Amino acid sequence: MNRTAGVIRTFYTDKTNCFFVPYMILLSSFLVNLVVSFFMDEGYYTGGISSIHIFMFVLGILFSVQSFPLVLGFGARRKDFFAGTVLAFLMLSVVNSLLLVVLGAIEQASGGWGQELHFFHLPYMNDGNVLVxxxxxxxxxxxxxxxxxxxxxxxxxFGRIGVWLLSLLLFVAGTVGVLLLTYYEAWTKVWNWFDGYTAGEAASLLWVLTLLYLGIAYLLFRRTTV
Known part of the structure; x- marks a missing residue:
């Protein structure tokens, strides 16, 4: 447990990437969209909130690549690194999610910051109660x-070659999927399938993929050399 706690402390030592950079990116995106909303005659909807989500993807790569050899060098085991990273990010996700929900509530109560700006509170994404x-x-x-x-x-x-092969595999799979959906004119069916779920239900389904990622990552890190 002490080693896992050490990994968590290592995660939060990088305050720049954990807090400063994502919040500055989010703030910059919000301010730009707020300025734009002054020139709009009606409600302005933007996907700028996705900036913090995208940075979480980047953080998942950066921390794991940079800190893995460091943590093991301090005597932590691979399963300590895995457990510590998972717990650290879950805690960070809770904080970030609460912040976004609060900002969404403020945005809704203030009429979109007085400009009908929809940045933190978006249709579908914010359907349902606060817990959803x-x-x-x-x-x-x-x-x-x-x-x-x-x-x-x-x-x-597997090194860079492994990443390149993974990227190629995903690209080919995506291309084949798009071609098949287009050939069989199945886009409407796919859209209707997604449209049948609320955001909360879709989020619950997404955990299947998330847990799959975790399982694969665990198996790979257990067999990884420094």
Whole structure:
């Protein structure tokens, strides 16, 4: 447990990437969109909130690639690194998700910051009560971080060639999927399938992939040399 706690402390030692950079990116995106909203005659909807989600994906790669040899050098085991990283990010995700939900509530109560700006509170994403909104944000944060986490695990296990092969595999799979959906004119069916779920329900389904990422990352890190 002490070694796991040490990994958690190592995670939060990098306050720049954990807090400063994502919050500055989010703030910058918000201010730019707020200025733009002054020139709009009607409600302005923006996806700028995704900036913090995308950075969580980047953080999943950066921390795992940079800290893995350091943590093991201090005597931690591979399973300590895995458990510590997972717990540290879950705690960070809880904080970030609460912050986004609170900002969304303020935005809604203030009429979109007085400009009908929809930055933190968006249709579909913020449908449901506060707990559902928190669940959606928490799910997105963890899913993207652990997506980056498993990519870092591939890099640590197989090096750059492994990452390139993984990227190629995903590209080919995505291309084939798009071609098949287009050929069989199945886009409408796919859209209707997704449309049948609320944001909270879709978030719950997304945990299947997230747990799969975690399982793969665990197996790869256990067999990784420093």
């Amino acid at each position: 909104q928190f669940w959606v944000q928490l799910t997105l944060m963890t899913h993207l971080f652990f997506s980056g986490f498993v990519i870092a695990a591939v890099y640590r296990r």
